[in-house]
Ligand code: ADP
């Protein structure tokens with residue numbers, strides 16, 4: 393009897409049930425139809441092509457942009473007893489030859505290929521001579537110029553429609569607004585694809601956003617409750633990743649820098665340690681992350697703002713792919729706003745592109761300042777809805793206080809106007825506070841009527857107000873002229889008192905949030921026998937090292953935790969645990985059963 397999708401899921405992958413659209417996607421593709429699959433990270437997209445690959449005759453081609461990701465995926469498949477390989481520039485001629493032999497021999501079920509490699513005439517010719525079961529394009533948003541990961545090579549993939557007219561093709565991505573969705577279908581020339589759009593919510597990720605005061609101190613406060621957890625800290629500049637990593641090490645964290653300026657060997661080593669060891673923090677520029685398939689990243693922290701909501705969603709999405717509680721934490725300040733606007737204004741791109749970039753940045757900035765559930769507004773941006781507030785974001789956990797900001801905003805605008813719209817934030821605030829600086833005296837600003845009228849607030853509070861007005865477009869920054877603040881059309885009604893202005897008092901470090909979260913997690917692990925949990929983790933680490941794979945490729949945390957709770961005594965009991973399939977039972981079952989037996 394030929395296997396069914398469900399039996400493959402149970403026996404090979406060891407999972408009891410399909411998730412979300414998986415079953416429907418598999419049915420569509422095995423019937424020969426094209427498919428577009430939109431699912432958040434961690435939603436289980438891989439199984440959507442891996443199971444069809446096992447059910448259909450021939451070899452499935454999986455187009456994937458990054459080399460590290462291919463290697464990990466192939467290693468994980470081999471652990472499941474599946475015949476898989478990859479083709480990319482890291483293989484020498486001999487190794488490539490062997491992959492082609494397996495391909496022609498017909499035994500290979502999945503072949504991962506980088507797009508530029510796939511579209512080479514030689515590769516296409518060889519593939520045309522083989523039986524291809526399906527073509528899956530992973531990270532399909534790379535084909536879109538609207539997306540944030542545009543890759544030239546992806547544009548060529550449309551040709552596959554003519555090359556392999558009888559082969560079903562599928563596009564998969566975690567990020568896609570309606571626009572990107574349309575672009576994917578057009579550029580990949582999908583033929584009447586069935587669309588599967590899952591909600592974008594990542595309920596296990598807690599969103600925390602704070603105004604930037606003393607970023608390092610804030611980060612330390614956040615990390616102090618997370619010692620031993622693996623995470624990513626994003627910074628804008630290479631230099632800052634290095635200084636931050638060094639500082640974190642001085643604070644006792646296992647932190648490593650990662651950016652495109654490091655030599656290849658160092659980068660590979662830092663990435664390897666992040667994936668293979670437990671509790672490593674990588675401090676990185678956006679160069680890090682896309683190719684990393686590590687499911688147990690417990691937090692993603694942003695010390696600088698990302699460029700857009702899409703980028704934020706993608707970057708924070710690297711946390712908690714295993715479904716366990718995780719945190720997306722971010723601080724942002726006035727400087728970030730000014731600098732990012734400047735980067736857009738000064739870029740070489742054409743006006744239309746800049747307009748788009750500005751709109752995207754503004755959406756993100758507006759989101760930082762929301763006074764209602766953060767998750768709801770994040771999802772709304774992607775055209776998704778949530779029926780009620782999430783209870784798992786900073787706004788839900790510690791609702792921000794709002795106050796009538798009309799008067800303070802008027803003071804600020806007046807100070808900008810009276811000083812001639814020629815100065816940046818620092819000086820304008822000094823004037824408001826009535827500070828006696830060299831610059832204030834030099835320009836005779838002590839004589840102005842606005843001098844010292846803002847002493848009821850401190851500098852941080854003024855910066856917060858300034859930032860909120862900027863985000864709301866109630867004043868402008870002259871990014872060409874050293875960041876001078878200016879009034880604009882929208883400032884006037886405010887100055888005349890024609891509009892009301894509710895502003896949020898800036899959120900202080902949200903301690904309450906940190907505590908509740910920790911409690912929630914300790915319960916999950918506390919349900920398990922602590923000694924057994926440790927022993928199981930040690931066993932996993934040993935097997936991982938022996939097999940030269942990351943620990944999660946042996947078993948995920950969730951699977952191991954379940955073992956520590958259920959304490960299975962027999963192979964059947966072990967097989968009943970989600971994440972334990974036939975091959976892994978045969979390979980590792982005995983060792984884990986032994987660990988359990990010693991503990992009970
Ligand atoms: P994506 O590519 O969508 O980010 P993955 O395919 O890497 O997600 O899957 C995320 C995690 O969920 C993986 O560890 C995978 O093994 C697991 N997973 C996928 N489908 C199921 C399922 N039906 N039941 C349990 N776990 C699943």
Ligand code: ZN
Pocket residue numbers: 764765766767768781782783784785786787788789
């Ligand atoms: Zn919320």
